[in-house]
Amino acid sequence: MKRLALVFALVMALAAGFGCAKKATEPGYDDGLTPEMRAAIQQITDARVYFAFDKFDIKNEYKDMLKVKADLMKQYPSIRVRIEGNCDERGTQEYNLALGERRARAAYEYLVMLGVNPSQMEMISYGKENPAVQGSNEAAWSKNRRDDFRVVAH
Numbered sequence: 001m002k003r004l005a006l007v008f009a010l011v012m013a014l015a016a017g018f019g020c021a022k023k024a025t026e027p028g029y030d031d032g033l034t035p036e037m038r039a040a041i042q043q044i045t046d047a048r049v050y051f052a053f054d055k056f057d058i059k060n061e062y063k064d065m066l067k068v069k070a071d072l073m074k075q076y077p078s079i080r081v082r083i084e085g086n087c088d089e090r091g092t093q094e095y096n097l098a099l100g101e102r103r104a105r106a107a108y109e110y111l112v113m114l115g116v117n118p119s120q121m122e123m124i125s126y127g128k129e130n131p132a133v134q135g136s137n138e139a140a141w142s143k144n145r146r147d148d149f150r151v152v153a154h
Helices: 002-018 035-046 060-075 093-113 138-144
Strands: 080-086 121-127 146-153
Touching (some): 035 060, 035 146, 080 093, 093 121, 093 146
């Protein structure tokens, strides 16, 4: 019985010692970002680019939004962004991976054209594996044909 109590006490002591670190989601967590940089990161990641069926060209309606992202990335050169190309569920895995890559590359090249340093960006295609919306109808498909922007370093 004493042995069990000793093991329990050791486990509790170890758990208390390892469980004290603050996490990014806890109140009072300080990631060292200024409020301005935090707002810039929010603007970069919030807005998505959506695409027509089987297309990868950047529509005019997204060009101003991409200009805002570009300006922020030029203002904060330590920010690195991953552009994630996505597709709807239709088509083969191979086809959708290639289409997702073309969608990510379209945004990447547009941002480079606007003056963003290519070393601040990386691309990945998720094809149809990362849907934003579940469903097999045009409403869902239109939300899944997109580029997401994730800040991977700052």
